[in-house]
Amino acid sequence: MQVFLQTLVGGLSLGAVYALVALGFALVYRTMGLVNFAHADVLMIGAYVASTFTMSEHLPFAVAVVAAMVITGLIGLVIERMLRPLEGKDFDLMLIGTIGFGIVLEALATLIWGATGRAVPSPVDTPPLHLLGASIPTYDLVVVGVAIVAMIALTLFLERTRRGIAMQAVAMDYDAASAAGINVGRSNAIAFSIGAGLAALAGALVGPLLYVSPSMGGSIGIDGFAAAILGGFGSIPGAVIGGVVIGLLSSFSAGHFHGYSDLVTFLVFAVLVMIRPTGLFGERTVSRA
């Protein structure tokens, strides 16, 4: 029972991290119809920027997180601006463009911070809470809380504001949206920079849980992407549920299958996607990419 509870706690906090990553993937897909493959590398930049602010400049953690989100938001704007000539022409090329930016960001991080990476001390020092024999690290609660708030804020933005609705319209029909007077370029720029900000938020939060290095985006990116697919690509609540499912799957398969846990996790993932190709909250409104 104790092992079960503790695995549950571990899986949920891991799931919150994946959910945050999946949210960024989902937002850009929902509003642009594009898979941003640079997302995981933007996350890595966010982790570096936030940890630099806390460790070298001794800024409070929350301030460092916001600063990291602003800086990566700007990077998102730059990426969108450079890819803009491809918008409405060839989405495959744009997709490849995001892969290219990912490589550039990884190389930049190696140049600026070196290849070695750094360990980031936890911003919350309070001892873990104990519940029915399971111990819950307080910092994990922060991560879960932030993931929930981010999900609610994004949903409200997309469904309740004019800007959000317009952004979704762009993804549904590029030409009709421009004809209706929506500034498509600006809409995409906002999507990209919010997506980058979310990546930075995820990066800043996972930094203290893991180890920050130029290649950290790799495995988190895969799991976050899998979470977005599982939730129903483009669905905001789906991204969160998908993240939690992938997190729990990883934790429990690690407990039962040890060295073969990755194999089992992704086999289950493959079967789930075969049963429900559109994901748990599947509403593939976008058919452009």
Add this chain to the structure above:
Amino acid sequence: MHTTRSSRTTLAVSSVVLCLAAAAACSAPSDKSNSSSGGDSSAPIKIAVVDAQSGENSALGAWEYKGAKLAVDQWNAKGGIDGRKIQLHLFDDKGDPTTGTNIASKLASQGYAAMIGTAESGVTVAMEPTLQSAQIPNITSGQSPQIIASKDPFVFLNGPTSTTYDATLAKYVIDTKGLKKVAMITNNGSYGKGEHDAFLAELKKRGLSPTTDQVVTTNQIDFSAALTTIKKTNPQVVFIGSEEVEAGLIVKQARSLGITAPFAGAAPQGTPVYISTAGAAHAEGTIVSSPYLNNEATAQSKSFAAAYQAAYKQTAELHGAKAYDGTSIVLTALKNSHVATGKKLADAIRATNYQGLLGNFSFDATGVGIFATKIGIVKSGQLAAAS
């Protein structure tokens, strides 16, 4: 997305390879004939360092390169070997066996006299067949018993094997300290598997079995299930067989789950990366089996540390020292054999008795030169000799 990432990496690597091939095409003929035949007595001697310069194990790669470069710079400052300068070329294997084999083929075609590295046993195992058929002697920092199982006459270790590390560790933990309730957590990579088998063999030798034997993957992030199981068995000490960063994360999570038993492991558990990832307070009391505990041990290590500090403005550590020893042995063998290559150079390395930072090297038929480690304890974030 993993496939996308690795395929894009492959794409990037292959384009780099193409560019390099194009650049090498102009100079290759003269280079190759010079260093492989040793005919031209003025051409530089080419030595390759192959180590991860990117990816999770890049810290190891960076330390190794610094150690190797320090040795080469010192020899060059003294005029090189037989009047010839030594050229050190760095290749990034990303800690990836496939990239490693590509680099091995490149070394074979470009006339390298010898290779230093890699720091990952898995990569070395993958590169061995190619290097063996090209007759390029290789001094690796890997320590998995798998490396010497092939009986390849061209591979040498610049440190002890996992068997030695874990024999010393088991002797201290079980025989000296009397801690008989030992839990094990290891990863399923080449290094972790080697540690797992070596330490388990030591337990069996003493008629013991681990309280639990947990295996994790090399890129796992959450260890709740494995660690809770370990906690339930209430061990006196936890043996850990994993690289720096992952081991650090395991220890950090273990402490938050309330495991208070000390951890025990081999060289990675004595490094600053492990200690900072775990957090100094959490790593406190970690028992480490290592051939190089700190820079203060001998006069030789003190002067090495001073030269390292002067060259890189950083504190020297084990991996730099290992690469420094390995490189010095290759250079000594090159000097003794008057810049021989291939089989002759391998024989010269085997015949080299070298007093190094890690101890006295005297190679056996399998390519292992050191058969002892020391026990250190992490105290206030630093590795100190056990009293």
